[in-house]
Amino acid sequence: MMKVYKISKDKLKAYLSYLLNKGYSIYGPVKTTSGDVIFSKIEDPEHFVDEKSTNGPKSVVFPEREIIFRYREGKIIEEKSDERRILFGTRTCEIEGFRMLDDVLLKGKYKDISYERKRSNSIIVNFACTKACKYGFCTTFQGPKLKNGFSLQFIDIGDDYLVEAMNEELIVPEYFTEASEEDIKKAEENINNVYKEMEQLPIKDIEKKIKFNDEIWNKLGNYCINCGACNYSCPTCFCFDVYDVKIGNEILRIREWDSCLLEGFSRLAGFNNPRKDNASRLIQRFYHKLVYHKLNYGYYLCTGCGRCIEQCPVNIDIRDVIKYFSGGEL
Amino acid sequence: MMQVYTNEMLPKTVRILKICDETPDTKTFILENITKRIPKPGQFYMISVFGVGEFPVSFGSANENNLLITVKKVGQGTGALFELGENDIVGLRGPYGNGFPIEEFTGKNIVLIGGGIGIPPLRSVMEYISQHRNEFGYVQLLYGARSPKDIVYKDKLLKDWPKIIDVKLTVDVPDETWKGHVGVVTTLFDQIKNLDSIFLIVGPEIMMRYSVLELKKRGVKESQIYLSLERKMKCGIGICGHCNLGRFYVCKDGPVFRYDIIANERELFYG
Structure with missing residues (x-):
């Protein structure tokens, strides 16, 4: 049963200090000296900000680069990490992404053990958004608030946060008090504001409307510079590369995020490549998100976070693609 | 019964038992079949040359002790495999894929x-x-x-x-x-x-x-x-x-x- 509390904003940093002192590793959105908000390890509660980060928490459970094993003197030594951690201040679009990663990485015939270890050791403290972000379109999908998949969920209600607790693991009476009916109503209103502020995209049946044979792909292909920023910032992209590195007498097998927009992604030995041009690589990206994953899992591989739009240096915009194939102009 | 999952990305180390030339650019390698599993016709393995990388290879023949693969030298991975000799170690994962529905x-x-x-x-x-x-x-x-x-x-x-x-x-x-x-x-x-x-x-x-x-x-x-x-x-x-x-x-x-x-x-x- 979910319980509802509230916590005063004044007490938030003290609460974070309390958790740090308890020995938890805490990751969350941190403002850097350059002003960027980066999801990273929180060493000092003062660095925490209640803002959507540029990168999101994906790399905590699915690192950009990690060692699968070390090979030394004919022996394979597995790399294991089992740090118990709190992801504090995630956004709904990010944790919804985790749920999608779980389907691919944990629910098939084979499990991604490395991901599972980090995922199952991560306690989620989600912050539901109460304001529409600039590029986001989450209301087209799951919306700004999680229904489940968290330990605590914070919702801004002015001077306090309403706190939904799926379990009591992180509830400390010193910081949390009873929430009133009025607080709950205020939280609902604030969440509904996001629905009012955000444009809903015509996503319905997009998998039936989108077409391979369309000038849009060459047009976007002419802009794309294969930087891969869309994939790197995406909370649902999971493709990875595997390669070996020699360091001294040790060989490391590494896995690292890959990008379907890079020329080498599908290139075989002998320079055969089923995807030779930008247009076909963009088709792969958008079809994976809007068609293939829908066919295989029943939902679109997108949480409307808007990061791919924000990060794209040439303004390729998934919202435009969705609207275009639903009968709009480009 | 609860299924116990292992880290499928970890290869087994196996010895190359024998190498034969097939053509000027193609060799057959007979590997230890360390898991004793008999693959289905049409399945494949991931072969590692440690320090170079891993690539998929179909098997040609298998029994409880041996696994026969035949490889054409086309890129880095296969090139490195060609440098290895009998008794050298490679990594092996698999068999993977569906294979032919021969039944x-x-x-x-x-x-x-x-x-x-x-x-x-x-x-x-x-x-x-x-x-x-x-x-x-x-x-x-x-x-x-x-x-x-x-x-x-x-x-x-x-x-x-x-x-x-x-x-x-x-x-x-x-x-x-x-x-x-x-x-x-x-x-x-x-x-x-x-x-x-x-x-x-x-x-x-x-x-x-x-x-x-x-x-x-x-x-x-x-x-x-x-x-x-x-x-x-x-x-x-x-x-x-x-x-x-x-x-x-x-x-x-x-x-x-x-x-x-x-x-x-x-x-x-x-x-």
């Missing part, structure tokens, strides 16, 4: 069509057929190589298999020793005895494209045709995303596909 072909006529280094998966099928010869009808194997010196598994193709099935060979470019058929593999198709057969095709994508085209011209249904595909693979277990063919993953949904299921995939028959 479903019981009682049917079968035509195996191979091009170049596409022959090892067909060898794994041939091993099954030779052990269960009475369960199948008329079996033909049509194999095309670039030139006589590029023919892989010469002993099998010229001596062993003709004893139990009908084998037809062709080369694109003959030399002075070649007395057989000349032309691409589809020029053998007029010698196909039964068009009601199951057709198993393995070879370069362009060869498979024209084979399918020629078979369809002769009235063969798409559902009679099976292809074994090759794509870039980094995990082999359906998660790394490299081998996407439309909604399918070649590593877990394939590498063997009944043609009618993938006929409309736009990335099929690239090149």
Whole structure:
């Protein structure tokens, strides 16, 4: 049963200090000296900000680069990490992404053990958004608030946060008090504001409307510079590369995020490549998100976070693609 | 029973027991079959050359002790494998993929069509057929190589298999020793005895494209045709995303596909 509390904003940093002192590793959105908000390890509660980060928490459970094993003197030594951690201040679009990663990485015939270890050791403290972000379109999908998949969920209600607790693991009476009916109503209103502020995209049946044979792909292909920023910032992209590195007498097998927009992604030995041009690589990206994953899992591989739009240096915009194939102009 | 999962990305270390030259650029490696598992015809393994990387390879033959793979030197991974000798160690994961649904072909006529280094998966099928010869009808194997010196598994193709099935060979470019058929593999198709057969095709994508085209011209249904595909693979277990063919993953949904299921995939028959 979910319980509802509230916590005063004044007490938030003290609460974070309390958790740090308890020995938890805490990751969350941190403002850097350059002003960027980066999801990273929180060493000092003062660095925490209640803002959507540029990168999101994906790399905590699915690192950009990690060692699968070390090979030394004919022996394979597995790399294991089992740090118990709190992801504090995630956004709904990010944790919804985790749920999608779980389907691919944990629910098939084979499990991604490395991901599972980090995922199952991560306690989620989600912050539901109460304001529409600039590029986001989450209301087209799951919306700004999680229904489940968290330990605590914070919702801004002015001077306090309403706190939904799926379990009591992180509830400390010193910081949390009873929430009133009025607080709950205020939280609902604030969440509904996001629905009012955000444009809903015509996503319905997009998998039936989108077409391979369309000038849009060459047009976007002419802009794309294969930087891969869309994939790197995406909370649902999971493709990875595997390669070996020699360091001294040790060989490391590494896995690292890959990008379907890079020329080498599908290139075989002998320079055969089923995807030779930008247009076909963009088709792969958008079809994976809007068609293939829908066919295989029943939902679109997108949480409307808007990061791919924000990060794209040439303004390729998934919202435009969705609207275009639903009968709009480009 | 609760399933215990292991880290599938960790290879087993196995010894290379024997290496033989097949052609100037192709070698056969016999590896320890350390797990004792017998793969299904058409399945594949991920082979590691430690320090260089990992790549998918179909097996040609297997028993409880040995695993036979045949590799053409085409890139970094295969190049590094060629540098290794007998008793050297490689990494092995698998078997992966679906393989040919060979039990479903019981009682049917079968035509195996191979091009170049596409022959090892067909060898794994041939091993099954030779052990269960009475369960199948008329079996033909049509194999095309670039030139006589590029023919892989010469002993099998010229001596062993003709004893139990009908084998037809062709080369694109003959030399002075070649007395057989000349032309691409589809020029053998007029010698196909039964068009009601199951057709198993393995070879370069362009060869498979024209084979399918020629078979369809002769009235063969798409559902009679099976292809074994090759794509870039980094995990082999359906998660790394490299081998996407439309909604399918070649590593877990394939590498063997009944043609009618993938006929409309736009990335099929690239090149």
